[in-house]
Structures are given as C-alpha cells and as structure tokens.
Amino acid sequence: xxxxxxxxxRHDVIIAVVGLLTGLAGWALGLHTQGGHPFGGAWVxxxxxxxxxLELVRRTAPQFALVTGTFAIIADQFTLGSVVTVLMFxxxxxxxxxxxxxxxxxxxxVTTGLISVATALGFLAWLHKPEALLIGLxxxxxxxxxxxxxxxxxxxxxxxxxxxxxxxxxxxxxEIDRTQAVVAERARxxxxxxxxxxxxxxAIAIHSTAALSLDDPATxxxxxxxxxxxxxxGLAEMRRLIGxxxxxxxxRAPAAAPTLAGLDALITQARTNxxxxxxxxxxxxxxxxxxxxxxxxxxxxxxIVQESLTNALKHASPGTxxxxxxxxxxxxxxxxxxxxxxxxxxxxxxxxxxxxxMRERAVLLGGSFESGPEPGDDGTKIWRVRAExxxxxxxxxx
Numbered sequence: 001x002x003x004x005x006x007x008x009x010r011h012d013v014i015i016a017v018v019g020l021l022t023g024l025a026g027w028a029l030g031l032h033t034q035g036g037h038p039f040g041g042a043w044v045x046x047x048x049x050x051x052x053x054l055e056l057v058r059r060t061a062p063q064f065a066l067v068t069g070t071f072a073i074i075a076d077q078f079t080l081g082s083v084v085t086v087l088m089f090x091x092x093x094x095x096x097x098x099x100x101x102x103x104x105x106x107x108x109x110v111t112t113g114l115i116s117v118a119t120a121l122g123f124l125a126w127l128h129k130p131e132a133l134l135i136g137l138x139x140x141x142x143x144x145x146x147x148x149x150x151x152x153x154x155x156x157x158x159x160x161x162x163x164x165x166x167x168x169x170x171x172x173x174x175e176i177d178r179t180q181a182v183v184a185e186r187a188r189x190x191x192x193x194x195x196x197x198x199x200x201x202x203a204i205a206i207h208s209t210a211a212l213s214l215d216d217p218a219t220x221x222x223x224x225x226x227x228x229x230x231x232x233x234g235l236a237e238m239r240r241l242i243g244x245x246x247x248x249x250x251x252r253a254p255a256a257a258p259t260l261a262g263l264d265a266l267i268t269q270a271r272t273n274x275x276x277x278x279x280x281x282x283x284x285x286x287x288x289x290x291x292x293x294x295x296x297x298x299x300x301x302x303x304i305v306q307e308s309l310t311n312a313l314k315h316a317s318p319g320t321x322x323x324x325x326x327x328x329x330x331x332x333x334x335x336x337x338x339x340x341x342x343x344x345x346x347x348x349x350x351x352x353x354x355x356x357x358m359r360e361r362a363v364l365l366g367g368s369f370e371s372g373p374e375p376g377d378d379g380t381k382i383w384r385v386r387a388e389x390x391x392x393x394x395x396x397x398x
Contacts, residue, residue, distance in 0.1 A: 008056040015091065016055035023048040023084035033081030040080055047076035051088040058095035063104055066096035090146040097150030105154055109147040116140035187360065204231060226273060259298045263305060267323065270309045278318030281309065287327040297389050300361040301325065301334050307354045308336035308385045316383065317341040331367065332389045340373050340383040362387045
C-alpha cells in the first residue's frame, strides 16, 4: 500500500519507541494487569510489539492501525496483560478519529459507545453481579473516551481551519474590491481629465496651426488670443483637478461639478474657438423650466455635450453644430449633430478616447449611447451623437 511507503512522523516514532521500551521494562519487572491466563511468560510481548509497530502508521493508515490494534488488544487479554499495550491502543483509537476519514470520525465514537454498553449488559447478564458493570466502564475508558476526545479535537481543528480559510477569502475579496475601486477611480479620473482639458487643447492645436499656415497679422493675432484664452482656462482646469487629487478632503468643501446651467457659456466658447474653421454652434434646450435633475445626470450630460463640441472642433466640416436636450420624464436625451465631410484648413488629431468616455458615462447611469454618420434632413451627411440618460434609476442610486 502507498500509505506505508510514507515515512512515519517523528512524533509517532517517539511514541512507538517509548511505548515499546516502557512495555519491555514493565515485563522485565513483572508488572502485569492480570494473571491465570493460557499464554503466560513472554507471550505478552507479542501484542505489545504489534501495537508499538502500529503507532508508526497512526497518521498514514489510521483505520488499518485501529483494526489491527483491536485484534492485538483482544490477544492481550489471553496473556498476562500489559498496561502499556492498553495505553497505546487508546492512542490508536484517538488517532483513527483525528486523522481518519470524515465518515470514520463520525462512526467510531458511536461504535465504541455501543460496544461499551453492550459489554456492560452482556457481562451483567452472564455474571449476574453489579461488578460486571465495571467491565463495561473499563471498555468505555479504553475505547469510547479516546474516540470522543479525538472527535472533539478534530472538530476544533476543522473549525480553526474553516475560520482561517474564511479569513483568507475575506482578505482576498477585500483586495479584489480595492483593486476594482482603484481601476474604477483611475477610469473616472481619466474621463474627467480628458473632458476638462481636451476642449482647450484642441482649440490651441487648431489655432496654432492656422497661425503658422497663414501670413496675416490680424488672423495671427486673433489665433494667438484664442490660444492664450484656452491655455489659461485649460491650466486652471488642470490645477483644479490636481488640487482635488492632492486634497485629503479634511476641512474643505467638495468642488462643485459642472451643471447644464453652464451650457450657454460652453456654446459661446465653442463659437469663439470654431469661428476660424467656419463652424457655428447652437443650443436647443426643450427641458421644462425649473426641472431638477440628479447631479450625476447633469454632470454626464454636460460632459457628453462638451466632448461632442470638442470633436466637432477637431473634425467637423464648415456648418452649424447643434446640441439639443430633451426631458421625457424618465430620461434625459442628449443629441449633438455636426456637419460630416471633408474639412479645409487645420485639423486636430484625435485618439478616440472621447467616444469611449461618453459611452462609459452613459452606461454607468444605466443608459445608452450611440454615435456615427447618418443622412441629414437636407441630404448632406451629419455626425450624430445621441445619449439616453435614465433619471429615476439615478435618483434611486443617489
């Protein structure tokens, strides 16, 4: 059997050696548990040696050790008897429960308890003396008591292992939650940084290219004015974001998030930045007057309009860019259209991060987002951005 190929535990070796030597010493001194049995003399050493050898496999083959040890303890009753053999047998019972299979750990205490009761009743019926109950008591001390002790120790060990496993799983889940929170926060910071600064940097790129390509002092001066304005505004936005990241939050009120009330200023700024590219910007807000929206919806709508205007400054052909907002009661609809086609003059490069950020903002609120070219009402192509931002879900979430 593979179980016997494993090296015995050093504690088991110590138990076996000490038990064998103690038993030999007791036999040499003439210490026996009984007398007048058929096998006297050195026969008592045979069960002793077998039980000591079984101690070596008390961990690796506990059930085999218990079964074989049971035969050894029975054989010991036909000799002069050794108390060391009895003690090592109790250890085999204990080890069978502690190191055996879960089924054996449940079955052995019950079996030994029934054997103890049956022994007491059997000898009482046979001898018809109350002292016969002592035989059952001794049987219980030798078998049932170590089995019960082993079951208690095993239960405590299993409970400790389960508690350790739960603690490790809790720590793992906490680490996963922390990692997800960090990733989500990094994505949110990336969206905020892109939406706040991209508009200004796009205007700077477009007007600086125009200033370099056109040899007109008036146009150059106008482009430099727009560049300076957007540089100052972009730097202010950057400083505000860095301040939020550095601030621990203690003793300071949170910075106000942009709302839809700032769309007029956003459109005005876009008109200034897009004038040199032949772009005009209009805002159609059909929401009811005084209609209150949850802060997350207002922030998402503002950022979607802002990023759509930035993309129009980068890529739209000359014409009118229209931003429209509608409040249906259950959702806020944001729609931005811009001329789509070949564009003369300078064009700012894009990375596609703006569309990703807009889609993420809509999805985080449980809404939808779509964008792409489509035919316009006058037959020309337009680029349409449309977002549906649920309101009731957001209110319940906040």
